[in-house]
Amino acid sequence: LRxxxxxxxxxxxxxxxxxxxxxxxxxxLEIIGIKGLSYNPITQIYSLTNDTAVNYLIATxxxxxx
Numbered sequence: 066l067r068x069x070x071x072x073x074x075x076x077x078x079x080x081x082x083x084x085x086x087x088x089x090x091x092x093x094l095e096i097i098g099i100k101g102l103s104y105n106p107i108t109q110i111y112s113l114t115n116d117t118a119v120n121y122l123i124a125t126x127x128x129x130x131x
Contacts, residue, residue, distance in 0.1 A: 093128050096125055097125060098123070101113065101117040102122060
């Protein structure tokens with residue numbers, strides 16, 4: 066759709082959900098949810114999806130050490 070200028074993103078620098086998962090666990094956190102984020106330029110509405118290929122959100126919590 067050419068919503069952004071060419072060259073805006075360098076996809077080699079994107080952090081994948083699995084890479085982020087490693088960082089999260091190394092920081093002593095656990096993943097409690099992950100969702101993709103989709104944008105419809107016609108309706109200008111964002112939606113949560115299961116597609117984490119480009120945009121995603123991750124929820125974490127500190128691992129209990131009791």
